[in-house]
Amino acid sequence: MQEKLTAITGSMGYFLPEIAIVISLVLLLIAGLFNAGRLNKLYQVLALAFLAVTMVLVVGQWQEVGDLVRPLPLFNNMVQLTSVSVFWKMICVLGAFITVAMGFGNQDFKDKSSEYYLLAFGVLLGAHLLVMANNLLTIYLSIELLSITAYILTSFSFNAASKEAAVKYLLFGAAASGVMLFGMSWLYALTGTLTIDDVQFLDGLIKANALPFTLAAIMTLAGLLYKISAAPMHIWAPDVYTAAPTPVAAYFSIVPKLAGIGILMKWMMVINLFGSSPVNWTIVLATIAMISIGIGNFSALWQNNVKRLLAYSSIAHSGFLVAGLVAYSETAYKAILFYSAIYLLMNMAAFLFVNHAEKEWGYTKVEDYKGLINVQPLLGVALVIVMIALTGLPPTGGFTGKFLIFSALWDSYVESGNDWSLYLLIFGLMNTVIALFYYLKLPYYIIFKNAEQKPQKQLIFSLQNFIGFFLVVMILLSFFKPDSLMRIINSVSFAF
Amino acid sequence: MSSEYYFILAAALFCIGLAVIITKKNAVMVLMGVELVLNAANINFVAVNKNNLVSLDGQFFALFVIVMAAAEAAVGLAIILKLFKYYKTTELDKINQLKG
Structure with missing residues (x-):
């Protein structure tokens, strides 16, 4: 007993970012009690300040774990601090920061703004x-915490469509997490422990029969795939992205998805059972990746709504992230980290500009962007660059990210003779060509079409556009000088 | 009684829950199906932990799941209530504004 209590108090020192998030959540809740309608801006500033504090704490943690060889178990091994997890935490906080900087868009329901920021902190936690x-x-x-807060955030447009999206998200999510839970109960039955890196856990799974193990692992995988919106659990994504407020859609495309990829990386290492798993997981994952990339790209071809298009593109991007898992090596895992960082930059930039166009000019369809380059040259060029980055063409970081994933796949084919890596590589390359058609639809309308009626020239200088342009510069820089990001990723160790 | 019976009961409950989720058209009924699935998992957790005197992991897991199910039902019913305000129905077939 005494030991356990000391373990808990000893762990607190390594838990500072999470404690900061909880404290800021409570403070925002209290601040929300005071005349919420008029203090809208104050809540945003408060949330940004809290996130900045969290970021400082996470960066502090990064320096602490730098010389950590083994993962650091906290709270009797309920959670584990590793350099990988700190890297993901940095990405998540950055995503939350940009989302909060986008602000609370709904002018009619300003009194709900403190709850909005509070729920965003819930997702982050x-x-x-x-x-x-x-x-x-x-x-x-933590998956339930992510999901339940996300259901409420989806309905924050306060219209019929967003309620519909929320109920679809909710029912689908509840079913997926229920199935995952049942899978977990089987894993517990097979091993008698809940700690996933425990010797007893791995031993139990190796000794278990093939069929129950496979079923349990696949059921657990379903819940995780739902969080990263990879096929076949992607059906909620287009509706939710279309109907939810644009900052929320941006948030969903980054934070829950990348956190899901983070745990999936660990989970694949566990159920691979040091190569003695009865199922060849590379085939399963390669199929998932192919279906995700295929569905994402082909469905996006017919889309007219920009947010729906970005939703399908995010499904395709999860496919590429899962493709990194197929390669299953340290280089591949580093490629996933790189791709995620770039994905954060380019997706956030896309949503920032889309959000601006939607709020200021009411643009929702691709046709609305006609001739934007004549009216707002800077914004037009930035959007074109972002779309090129999302396609994965040089000279942007999107190319570097895809290149690293594909070369990791090639390495895994050459080194271990894994045919599925090759198939996936070819499929991915072909799909990049298909992706050109829909990603470049927006630049086509922006540059080559002339607007019938031009929106009046407006100043586009605001905090969110400033962040957007900064992200665009970062996307370009990450192509020409990826070394600093690479240096950060190279100091990550995947010790397990 | 051996644990086997509990597992069979849990599996049956899981299948019934999943069938309810898939076949029922009413949003509230689907949520009830989800509750069945969660309780099936709970039975498994408690049954596995039955003879283990050292750790109570499974029992605690079941308690956490019950709390989570309550939270999920609260949020779910709130959203369904709001949905009813807009559509005047909770039949999922009739709620199809978003397409494509």
Whole structure:
């Protein structure tokens, strides 16, 4: 008993970012009690300040874990602090920061703004716990924390469509997490422990029969795939992205998804059972990746709504992230980290500009962007660059990210003779060509079409556009000088 | 009684829950199906933990799941209530504004 209590108090020192998130959540809740309608801006500034503090704490943690060889178990091994998890936490906090900087768009419901920021902190807390999780209970609880707050955030447009999206998200999510939970209960039955990196856990799974193990692992995988919106659990994504407020859609495309990828990386290492797994998981993952990339790209071809298009593109991007898992090597995992960082930059930039166009000019369809380059040259050029980056063409970081993933796949084909890596590589390359058609639809309308009626020239200088342009510069820089990001990623160790 | 019976009961409950989720058209009924699935998992957790005197992981997991199910039901019913305000129905077939 005494030991356990000391372990808990000793862990507190390594838990500072999460404690900061909880404290800021409570403070925002209290601040929300005072005349919420008029203090809208104040809540945003408060939330940004809290996130900045969290970021400082996470960066502090990064320096602490730098010389850590083994993962650091916290709270009796319920969560584990590793350099990988701290990297994911940095990405999540950055994503939350940009989302909060986009502000609370709904002018009619200003009194709900403190709740909006509060729920965003809830999602962030879930993501932080998820990337550190080392126990089935922690995984389940943090996924539920992510999901339940996300359901409410989806409905924050306060119209019929967003309620519909929220109910679809909710029912689908509840079913997926229920199935995941049942899978977890089987894993517990097979092993008798909940700690996923425990010797007893791995031993139990190796000794278990092939069929129950496979079923349990696939059921657990379903819940994780739902969080990263990879096929076949992607159906909610287009509706939710279309109907939710644009900042929320941006948030969903970054934080829950990348946190899900973070835990999936660990989970694949566990159920691979040091290569003695009865199922060849590379085939399963390669199929998932191919279906995700295919569905994402082909469905996006017919889309007219920009947010829906970005939703399908985010499904395709999860496919590419899962493709990194197929290669299953340290280089591949580093490629995933790089791709995620770039994905954060380019997706956030896209959503920032789309959000601006939607709020200021009411643009929702691709045709609305006609001749934007004549009216707002700077914004037009920035959007074109972002779309090129999302396609994965040089001279942008998107190319570097895709290149690293594909070369990791090629390496895994050459080194281990894994045919599926090759198939996936060819499929991915072909799909990049298909992706050109829909990603370049927007630049086509922006540059080559002339607007019938031009929106009046307006100043486009605001905090969010400033961040957007900064992200565009970063996307370009990450192509020409990826070394600093690479240096950060290279100091990550995947010790397990 | 051996644990086997509990597992069979849990599996049956899981299948019923999943069938309810898939076949029912009413949003509230789907949520009820989800509750069945969660309780099936709970039975498994408690049954596995039955003879283990050292750790109570499974029992605690079941408690957490019950709390989470309550939270999920609260949020779910709130959203369904708001949905009813806009559509005047909770039949999922009739709620199809978003397409494509």
